[in-house]
Amino acid sequence: MADAKIRFEQVEKRFFLRDGEHVALGGVSFEVGSGEFFVIVGPSGCGKTTLLRIAAGLEAPTSGRVTIARGDGDRPENAMVFQGESLFPWMTVRENAAYGLRMRGAPRAQIDDVVGHYLDRTGLRAFADAFPHQLSGGMKQRVSIARAFACDPEVLLMDEPFSALDEQNRTLLQQELLRIWDETKKTVVFITHSVDEAVSLGDRIMVMSSDRGRPKAFVDVPFTRPRSVLDLRATPEYGRLFGDIWAELRDEIRFPVPEPAA
Amino acid sequence: MSVDARDRLLSVASPIALFVLWEIAARAHWIDVRFYPAPSSIARTFGTMLANGTLLANTLITLERFAIGIVVGGVPALLLGLAMGLYRPIYAIVDPLISATYPVPKSAILPLILLVFGIGEASKIAMVAIGMFYPVVINTAAGVRQIDRMYFDVGRNYGARGWAVFRTIAFPGALPVIMTGVKLGAGLGLILIAVAEMLGAPSGLGFVILNAWQIFQVNVMYVGIITIAVIGFALTVLLNEVERILIPARPRH
Numbered sequence: 001m002a003d004a005k006i007r008f009e010q011v012e013k014r015f016f017l018r019d020g021e022h023v024a025l026g027g028v029s030f031e032v033g034s035g036e037f038f039v040i041v042g043p044s045g046c047g048k049t050t051l052l053r054i055a056a057g058l059e060a061p062t063s064g065r066v067t068i069a070r071g072d073g074d075r076p077e078n079a080m081v082f083q084g085e086s087l088f089p090w091m092t093v094r095e096n097a098a099y100g101l102r103m104r105g106a107p108r109a110q111i112d113d114v115v116g117h118y119l120d121r122t123g124l125r126a127f128a129d130a131f132p133h134q135l136s137g138g139m140k141q142r143v144s145i146a147r148a149f150a151c152d153p154e155v156l157l158m159d160e161p162f163s164a165l166d167e168q169n170r171t172l173l174q175q176e177l178l179r180i181w182d183e184t185k186k187t188v189v190f191i192t193h194s195v196d197e198a199v200s201l202g203d204r205i206m207v208m209s210s211d212r213g214r215p216k217a218f219v220d221v222p223f224t225r226p227r228s229v230l231d232l233r234a235t236p237e238y239g240r241l242f243g244d245i246w247a248e249l250r251d252e253i254r255f256p257v258p259e260p261a262a
Numbered sequence: 263m264s265v266d267a268r269d270r271l272l273s274v275a276s277p278i279a280l281f282v283l284w285e286i287a288a289r290a291h292w293i294d295v296r297f298y299p300a301p302s303s304i305a306r307t308f309g310t311m312l313a314n315g316t317l318l319a320n321t322l323i324t325l326e327r328f329a330i331g332i333v334v335g336g337v338p339a340l341l342l343g344l345a346m347g348l349y350r351p352i353y354a355i356v357d358p359l360i361s362a363t364y365p366v367p368k369s370a371i372l373p374l375i376l377l378v379f380g381i382g383e384a385s386k387i388a389m390v391a392i393g394m395f396y397p398v399v400i401n402t403a404a405g406v407r408q409i410d411r412m413y414f415d416v417g418r419n420y421g422a423r424g425w426a427v428f429r430t431i432a433f434p435g436a437l438p439v440i441m442t443g444v445k446l447g448a449g450l451g452l453i454l455i456a457v458a459e460m461l462g463a464p465s466g467l468g469f470v471i472l473n474a475w476q477i478f479q480v481n482v483m484y485v486g487i488i489t490i491a492v493i494g495f496a497l498t499v500l501l502n503e504v505e506r507i508l509i510p511a512r513p514r515h
Contacts, residue, residue: 058415080419086412090434090509099430103421131510151420 004031005187006055006155010064013050013213024050026212027064032155034069035185041198041245042208048191049083050213052159055189056080068154076104079153081144081161087132093143094119094128100151118146121180138169142176149180158190162197174200175229182226195245199238200229207248217248299481304488307481316470321489324466327383328455331390332448339398339447340440344432346399347406357403364396368450369457381462389458393450401443405436441505448501452494467493 013025024047032038040048053059055066056078068077079100087096095102098115106114119125122142132140141161148156162170174197181188192198198205202221209216221241223232232238263271281301287293288300295303311317346353372389379385409431417431433440459468467490474483 056419058418076421078419080416082412082416084412086416088413088416088431088434090437099416100420103417103426103430147420 003034005034005036005069006032006189007067007069008051008055008064009067011051011054011061011066012063013047013054013059014062023212025054025061026214028213028215029064030206030215030218032187032189034187037181037188037190037201037203039190039192039198039202039205040208041192041195041205041249043210043249044193046208046210047213048208049159052080052157052189052191055155056157071154074104076100076151076153078155078157079148079151080157080159081141081148083160084164085132085140087140087143087147089132092129092131093124093135096132096143097124097146097150099147100153104151114150114152115146118150118180121149121183122146122176136169137165138173141165141173145173145177145180149184149186153186155187155189158188160191160193163193170197171229177201178225178227178229195242195249196233198245199241200227200232205245207245217245219245219248296480299484304481304484308485308488311482311485317485317489320465320467320470320486321493324455324459324468324490325493327386327459327466328390328451331387331451331455332394334387335391335394335451336398336444336447339395339443340402343399343402343440344406344428344436346403347409347436348427348432353403353407360396360399364400368392368454372458372461375458376462386455386458386463386466389454390451393454394444394447397443397446397450398440399443401439401446402436405439405443406432408439409435438505438509441501441509445498445501445505448497449494452490452497456490 008028008030011025011028013023015022015024028047028051040051042048050059054061055068058080070077088099091099094115097119098111101111101114116125119128122145124139124142124146127135127139132143135143141164144161148158162173165173178201190198190201199221205219205221206215207217207219208214219241222237284293284298285301288295288298288303308317342356346356368389371392372385375385375388375392379388413431413435414427417427422430455466456468456471459466460472463469467486471483471486471490474480474486
């Protein structure tokens, strides 16, 4: 790919435990294009979170490397939206959303400006001075998303950001994420175990194998943007893609249900 | 009347009832007034000491030693505790030293402190500082260690390094536990300042109390005891208020 934004080259991660060596990632190579919404889907334990943490610089690979192409300006390489509750409970919504900019020493006026914009886009303006414990799960994840977008990174990394939410909230937040993403066209690597979510959000999907943490298949998602998550789900094309990816994944479930006896 | 209001009324009424009972018992000579003078007579002594300035002068000296000791003991304890919580090798080095010395009753080392720091101000301040140091360092280290690793990941991912990690994650994350240590340490410091002032001090509330025993002015002794008790009470109220202001994010129950 000519304009690759992130390049994973033979990324390997091994753990040494008491009962021997575990391969979490067995030499993963792929590229994500600039402005691409890339989704990694796979069963739990397939190493997808490890892969994202390596890309985020939070873990070192045993071998191989991840490179992120730098644009102009002094933007941070990446910003991560974490799984679960990652907002600082001792900071207000505004302070949480401003955290990345503050740590980079951005001028106060710029922080107020950018954070204000993303609080508006996520409908959190009225809760700017609230503390996380006063918010619902969906609102907390909106703040996490605002925090990541506000620091304007080269790439956005999302680690199952909606997995703890109920069905309705998840759909709402998926739609909101797409709306904000459409304005910025950031390169996104999004991890999920939900096939539904992968097909709704992604431009391209990588199905991961639980066997030694390797990519199993790459699937292009043909839907145009901007998308409506709900309208999309009603189309026959959506059902077909969902079936294809599910078929790839079915073999990856560690404990397959036995076929009923004839 | 609500249950809350009733409980408040009872809480106020019980100490008043005790004083009234004490007054009656003293006047009727059911108790030995040489040891247990009537509250009204203690109040008169209190008025006299307030008027001639001895109470205020000695109280201020005690408060000054106490305040300096709290800072001298608390600030290093806080910094060391944060470093112990964040860096495992520092914890491994320092924790055994703290665990080994912590169980020593602080009042038992007063003679050693007098030996090292002399009978001047330094030994009084040192006693308060020691009382403050242990609960704060132990709670700060424990408070930082119980912070979810994820918050440090978030900090790292969003560019927090060095001092910023202390300031934005370790300190605020550990603050509720630190405040408990501060309260314990301040309480211990108050006990120790009273003890320290009884040995080799020419001033302060501890001196007032011990001196009153030596010259058998029991009323003065009670004034000293009550004053230090009031300081203890005011300290609790103050620290609870500080906690309320510093930790607004804690869910209220």
